[in-house]
Amino acid sequence: MAGENKLIKLKIDNVYKEYEGRNGKTVALNGVNLDIAENEFICVVGPSGCGKSTLLNIIAGLLEPTSGTVSLDGKVIEGTGVERGVVFQQYALFPWRTVLKNVMFPLEMKKTPKAEAEAIARKYIKAVGLEGFENSYPKELSGGMKQRVAIARAYAADPEVLLLDEPFGALDAQTRVQLQTELLETWEHEKKTCFFITHDVDEAIILAQRVIIMSARPGRIKKIVDIDIPYPRTQATKTDPRFLELKTEIWNEVYQEFLEVRK
Amino acid sequence: MSTKTKKRASISDKLWLLLSLAAALLLWYCLSLGKATGRSFPFLDKVIPAIKTMIDRGALGKDIVSSLTCVAAGFGLGFVTALPIAFLMAWYTPVQKIIEPWINFIRNIPALGYAPLLVIIFGVGKKPAIILIWICTFMTMSITIYQGIKNIDVTLIKAARVLGANDFDIFLKVICPATVPFIITAVRLGLSAALTTLLAAESTGAQAGIGMRIRSLANSFDSPPMLMYIIMLGIIGLILVKFVDIIERKLTGWQEKIS
Numbered sequence: 001m002a003g004e005n006k007l008i009k010l011k012i013d014n015v016y017k018e019y020e021g022r023n024g025k026t027v028a029l030n031g032v033n034l035d036i037a038e039n040e041f042i043c044v045v046g047p048s049g050c051g052k053s054t055l056l057n058i059i060a061g062l063l064e065p066t067s068g069t070v071s072l073d074g075k076v077i078e079g080t081g082v083e084r085g086v087v088f089q090q091y092a093l094f095p096w097r098t099v100l101k102n103v104m105f106p107l108e109m110k111k112t113p114k115a116e117a118e119a120i121a122r123k124y125i126k127a128v129g130l131e132g133f134e135n136s137y138p139k140e141l142s143g144g145m146k147q148r149v150a151i152a153r154a155y156a157a158d159p160e161v162l163l164l165d166e167p168f169g170a171l172d173a174q175t176r177v178q179l180q181t182e183l184l185e186t187w188e189h190e191k192k193t194c195f196f197i198t199h200d201v202d203e204a205i206i207l208a209q210r211v212i213i214m215s216a217r218p219g220r221i222k223k224i225v226d227i228d229i230p231y232p233r234t235q236a237t238k239t240d241p242r243f244l245e246l247k248t249e250i251w252n253e254v255y256q257e258f259l260e261v262r263k
Numbered sequence: 264m265s266t267k268t269k270k271r272a273s274i275s276d277k278l279w280l281l282l283s284l285a286a287a288l289l290l291w292y293c294l295s296l297g298k299a300t301g302r303s304f305p306f307l308d309k310v311i312p313a314i315k316t317m318i319d320r321g322a323l324g325k326d327i328v329s330s331l332t333c334v335a336a337g338f339g340l341g342f343v344t345a346l347p348i349a350f351l352m353a354w355y356t357p358v359q360k361i362i363e364p365w366i367n368f369i370r371n372i373p374a375l376g377y378a379p380l381l382v383i384i385f386g387v388g389k390k391p392a393i394i395l396i397w398i399c400t401f402m403t404m405s406i407t408i409y410q411g412i413k414n415i416d417v418t419l420i421k422a423a424r425v426l427g428a429n430d431f432d433i434f435l436k437v438i439c440p441a442t443v444p445f446i447i448t449a450v451r452l453g454l455s456a457a458l459t460t461l462l463a464a465e466s467t468g469a470q471a472g473i474g475m476r477i478r479s480l481a482n483s484f485d486s487p488p489m490l491m492y493i494i495m496l497g498i499i500g501l502i503l504v505k506f507v508d509i510i511e512r513k514l515t516g517w518q519e520k521i522s
Contacts, residue, residue: 062421082427092422096440096517105436109427139519157426 008074009193010036010059010161015068017054028054030218031068039191043198043208045250047258051219052197056165059195060086072161082106085159089166091146093138099125099149100134106157124152127186144175151183155190164196168203177235180206188231201250205243206233213253216260223253305487313487322476327495329471330461333389337396337464338457345401345449349408359409370402375463387468392461399460404449411445412438444515447507454503458496473499 017029028051036042044052057063059070061080069076072083093102100121107117125134128148138146147167154162168176180203187194198204204211208227215222229242237243295306317323352359369377374395381391415438423437465474473492480489 060425062424080424082425084425086422086425088418088422090416090418092416092418094419094423094437094440095519096443096515105423105428106426108436109432137517139517153426 007038008035009038009040009072010034010195011069011071011074012036012055012059013069013071015055015058015065015070017051017058017063018066027218029058029065030220032219032221034212034221036193036195039193041187041194041196041207041209042212043196043204043210044212044214045198045201045204045254046214046219046222047216047254047261048199049217049261050214050257051217052214053165055219056086056163056195056197059161060084060163062086082110082157083160085154085157085162087147087150087154087162087164087167089169091138091143091150093146093149093153095138098135098137099130099141102138102149103153103156105153110157121152121156124155125149127155128152128182142175143171144179147171147179148182151186155186159192161193161195164194166197166199169199176200176203181234183207184231184233201247201254202238205229205246205250206235206237211246211250213250214257216257222257225250302484303486303490305490309487310491313485314491317488317491322471325471326473326476326492329389329469330465330473331499333392333396333464333469333472334454334457334461336393337460338400338453340393340397341400341404341453341457342450344397345404345408345453346446348401349405349412352405352409353412363406363409366402366406369398370406373463374399374460375466378463378466382468388470392464392469392472395464396457396460399456400453403456404453407449407452408442408445411448412442414445415441444518447511447515450510451504451507454507455500458500458503 012032012034015029015032016027018025018027032055034042044055046052054063058065059077061077061084071077072081077084094105097105100118103121103125104117107120112120122134125131128151130145130148130152133141133145138149141149151167168179171179184207194207196204196207205227211225211227212221213223213225214220225246227246229237229240229246291304292306294300294304297304314323348358348362352362378391378395381394385391385394419437419441420433423433428436461472462474462477465472466478469475473496477489477492480486480492
């Protein structure tokens with residue numbers, strides 16, 4: 001197993017979450033247990049409404065579990081923390097700030113001296129290939145560029161864990177593939193623990209060391225699949241026979257859950 | 264290429280404006296000839312001497328200053344009170360629950376309706392006029408700003424939080440800038456409300472003012488200067504709108520617009 005003999009970075013311990021709704025309570029997560037190793041890349045797939053976003057929000061500290069805990073380096077988390085960065089599907093860029101000022105935001109919060117903050121921000125803007133757009137406003141950028149800015153901003157906060165909530169879900173197929181490749185490259189030389197939610201099985205296999213399949217509501221971990229395809233992976237990996245095998249396996253599991261939802 | 268097309272567009276824009284002005288003048292002239300409409304719409308040959316008389320009598324300047332003072336004071340008070348109340352309503356539900364229904368209730372009563380109440384309390388003069396404009400602009404602006412704050416994208420607040428922002432940072436660096444477009448909309452609506460209310464406000468026994476003058480000229484069927492005062496109200500309105508446009512462009516150039 002990929003996580004073996006490695007330090008456990010993130011421990012999700014029996015997390016249970018219910019919502020009080022109009023029609024009584026809904027159980028979103030029903031006892032989720034997962035150990036994520038340091039520098040591991042985890043992808044979570046599952047039908048919509050399976051609670052994968054809820055789980056991410058709990059790890060981020062934006063939601064509190066009804067019971068159970070999430071620990072980072074053995075310490076139970078409480079609330080949000082800069083060591084857990086989030087990339088949202090809707091980019092969440094501050095529209096009144098330029099690209100540079102957006103990426104500088106977490107550094108401003110840390111009270112990093114301005115010159116230093118700017119240098120760090122420029123470094124990450126360059127890393128995501130947006131050199132020359134420092135003074136552009138988000139409205140002037142395409143969806144793919146916006147998400148690159150959001151990723152640069154998340155990196156500028158220097159988190160230990162990166163939580164990505166369907167970050168490429170709103171992008172067209174070509175841009176998505178491009179950003180997947182870039183994200184993998186960044187991950188390979190800036191190893192960070194990644195927790196990536198997607199509904200795209202191809203994307204999950206290309207990126208992850210382990211794919212977590214979640215069951216339909218109430219959300220639970222149904223199966224964990226080790227992706228034993230060595231890195232570096234590229235789009236060519238998608239024609240690998242092993243890739244196709246894994247894809248069939250994961251897809252069948254997800255599809256069963258999808259049918260479950262439709263019932 | 265873009266500068267060229269822009270230039271051409273601006274020239275033709277000016278031409279259109281000129282044409283539109285000419286069309287209006289022509290219509291005005293036709294109205295001045297009509298038997299029924301002639302008395303209400305005397306043409307420039309009668310209006311221009313009337314302007315001169317009003318200036319010579321010193322009434323015009325006094326009326327404009329008086330009206331603009333009322334609008335500025337009433338709007339200013341409305342703005343500085345609407346802003347904190349809007350934030351309080353957005354922050355504390357009890358405040359909103361208690362205040363909002365009454366704002367909505369009073370907002371829908373025409374100002375002319377309760378103007379006499381203010382005269383009974385404050386007597387005649389500028390004071391009730393200013394307070395009336397204050398009330399009307401406050402209602403419009405507090406509701407607009409409050410709804411704006413309520414509609415701020417929650418994801419932005421979440422994003423700020425996970426990037427290390429505390430409550431104070433979120434207020435200053437997310438809520439405030441995100442509210443600016445709504446504040447501008449509120450200013451726009453507030454100014455328009457102030458002008459509309461002006462006429463009701465000056466019916467409370469004002470000594471001078473555009474609204475008061477229109478009323479008194481109407482009583483003596485003196486239409487040439489009256490027409491000029493009405494046109495002037497329109498011009499003041501246009502100037503205020505242009506002014507807000509400039510501020511808006513300065514402050515919210517970052518905003519995505521449907522064009």
